[in-house]
Amino acid sequence: MALLTVQSLTKRFLVRKGFLRKIKGYTHAVENISFSLDSGRTLGLVGESGCGKTTLGRTILRLIEPTSGTIIFDQQNISEMSKSELPNWRKKAQIIFQDPFSSLNPRMRVRDIIGEGIVIHRSCSRSKVLEEVSSLLELVGLESRSMDKFPHQFSGGQRQRIGIARALALNPQMIVADEPVSALDVSVQAQIINLLLDLQQSRKLTYLFISHDLRIVEFVAEQVMVMYLGRVMEMLPAKGLALKACHPYTQALLSAVLTPDEQGNRTKKKRVVLGGEVPNPMSPPSGCVFHPRCPLAAEVCRKEDPVLRNIGQGHSVACHLV
């Protein structure tokens, strides 16, 4: 039984311009996305900046209101919840933000940052709150006496640990991790990823892991969803992703990954360097949205929008040529 089911979720942002704030069009941030995620699993979400991965994560949490579509979590319809019911949803699903420098209030002490949610959602005594904060800090590998410090007294990796402790404070079932390691050094990245994996084990967490780095997603996730311009290009199991990926966009992303192999040899495969950039999501290209940058684009790609079709073994692709 899937814990989270998302059905044809769409988010369009209104674009208004000029003195009279006339509607100039819509930014198609998330277009018709469906997937389901089992309890205790990780779904990796990859794509370039502006592809809608962060918007998707936040729309699922209702930090952004969806335009249409349904979100079902544990048999509850999240997309139809009223504003007054939302605090209940916050207890079940939390978020870890990308930038550990701007996502922690510099004027709050660590104990208030982590304890704020506990105070709001549970009526418990001050000493009980501090007790929980200190056990959360220890859980994420920080000393409990650091709760009296301010965020600027910590390094990037330590701040991200505080962000994780904050997300865990309400004991959620699901966490949206929005690029949790991209602002960190490699050696610290590894520590934070290991911490996230340990927490998943011990607390049975379900992750929606957003990243632009295929190496990391392949490592942490069971299932990977590749997005481009608000649409799903390919969805496939993370294991052996490099060999199985068949969408030209996924292949281009893979070839942009620079890693020496085990013996320290340069990879032999020919590099596909994509020309151009992601088009303006206000006026997406006709047909397949990827066709202006696709090295294989054919006539049909310009005219028809490919549908995401299942090609077996949990693998689906939206491409005419596969």
Next chain:
Amino acid sequence: MIDPILEVEGLSISIRLRKRWHRAVDGISFQIQRGEILALVGESGCGKSITALSILKLLPRQFLQIDEGRIQLSGRDLLKLTQREMRKLRGKEIAMIFQEPMTSLNPVFTVGDQIREIIQIHSLARSKAAKDMAIEAMHHVGISAPLERFDHYPHQMSGGMRQRIMIAMALACQPSVLIADEPTTALDVTIQAQILELIVRLTNEHKMGVILITHDLGVVFEVAQHVAVMYAGVIMELAEVNSLFKNPLHPYTQALYRSLPKTEVLRLQTIPGRVPPLDAVPPYCRFYDRCPLAHAQCKVGEPQLREVEPGHFVRCIKV
């Protein structure tokens, strides 16, 4: 052996923290040939960026000062030059690309004007001809429709385009040395691939010497010929790129290498502990506290950088 275009010898830089001076870079030496890319790799705070800034003598004097060392650019010692002489050199003979293409361009001037300014300052051409040269420079870094883009402001361009503008500015006067400080860190992977390809192409075409500062071992592996791995202000390992990746000798390099995500392992290897703070750099090996091979002998004095194989230097007594 051909003379190196840039030679840094025994460079030491101090930083002022709470009214006291601390060594942030301690006696580093390296050299670059024409047409070669040298990568400086290390974690944040290891001193790679201030090394680069010191070559251009752009360190803010009240906080950072060069204590000793020589920086030779085709035979001239940059540290002996006056500010006025340095100003003539910057942009013309040594140019720099900064990490943040968003914040290092002036938002109130068009990108074309910013490129033209450099050409005019170094009086390579007058206004009209300078514009043509600027457009040529934009074309050269792969900007389509440079004539129209000339009048665009930085906010009208994407990150990748702005980084191309930065590169066009840096290369407008055909410098012999280019310093690229994390040029692709703020960019998407597909755009990173484009920019790296561009830097490699231009390095070959102009026969520049390039210092590429990065924390990404993948980027190093892809484009550099030589690598210097820095840690807490010193070079721990210096080698030719293939030799370093095939046979990383320093425990720190090995640890960095192992912390890259790989599919076959279930847990990533991490480096325990953290970089020693500036005011508490030990008098022995700086990696001692985090090193898996640490031994009583490692606490006796600071190890020297030695050549263990031809062209492969390591600062570790265990190797």
